[in-house]
Amino acid sequence: MSMTHELQATWAASRKSWLESANHPTCDFSLQNLPFGIFSSVSQPEPRVGVALGEMIVDLAALHDAGLLTLSSAAHAGVLRQRVLNGFIALGRETWRSVRIQLSALFARETATLRDAPALRDQVLLRQDQATLHLPLDIPGYTDFYSSKEHATNVGSMFRDPAQALLPNWTEMPIGYNGRASSVVLSGTPVRRPQGQLKLPGSERPVFGPCRKLDFELETAFIIGRGNALGEPVSCAEAEDHIFGMVLLNDWSARDIQQWEYVPLGPFNAKTFATTISPWVVTLDALEPFRVAQPLQSPEPLAYLRHGAAAGVEGAERTEGAPAHAFDIALEARLLPAGAAQPEVISQTNFRYLYWTMAQQLAHHTVSGCNTRVGDLMGSGTISGPTPASSGSLLELSRNGATPLQLAGGTRSFIEDGDAITLAGWCQGAGYRVGFGLCEGEVRPA
């Protein structure tokens, strides 16, 4: 079979695994997904590359040792034992694609190689609940965009005036800022409430103290899989070839610190204290069947922000004729109030609402000549949808505290100490999901 046919086979909804936990209709880690991450275990304490499948992790280094996984060169196998994915990612798209194709076939129900070899199976599979997951990337740079028109409109209406909620540049370019890569943490890492300057109403000077308006931002992020050289922009048409995959991202935000500091240069300490990402990187190849048209853009963007010919892989299903550079990813935020028994869903939105696409974000980021590097993290910006319940932050959900959320576990305008925020995201296929797992964090006192 050609690579294209093999790739299409990985998308077939009918392809099921002999690993039954992967076949559950709400399991994030179906045979169609095969996301990459970094894990270790008690018996193998050195972090290494794994792929999530059902309730298990596939140990790629062990699979290679057993002769069941081929890389383009034997010398490349060392990247499977590294503590981050960067080395593996740097091998290039054909390698990521080839590994997913091999795993899809090896774990398919009809393939006996591992299915009928219990001892071998035990060597290459580990239960997720017996593994420790690690931050999967060395992140050279983190950029955060502001690409949801609904979010920018909601925030602009509250902080400025509804008639001029969007500044004139907003519909001309994907607005962004350079974030802080050093404080990107893995899902599950506690987040300490930041302290900083707060300008209280009616007082002339700020006070110093713990943030009183701590918020989350429901975002996704893409990860650079192929960098560009300084001075050599990536075109919008080529941009998706530079993307390895996506994760969920919570851009924790201190709204009171932000409101006082953000003029004239944008957010600084309001955002630098923590950014949480989910542990498994879902590849663009796995997302391909969920490609959908992005929102119409008016005015038409400048030429460098226009998509070229249809992106993606030949043979992938998509709406006939429509430019399709968004993905249908259901997104959800849950809040577990301190001491409460159950988290409550407080927001439901979708990646497809984003006004600016990932390709446009990357084209804009590099059009100045700015270089990117493998592992760079590019946040989407808070993803809010068209209804109040699809707002991706508490600032919007509580209208900056004017309409607090009434939850079974307490009343909330912003996040209190001991509260936990969980983000979830998935593409819904016919009887299966391509999911991201969870992006969680509990807030600790300042």
Ligand code: CA
């Ligand atoms: Ca953000």
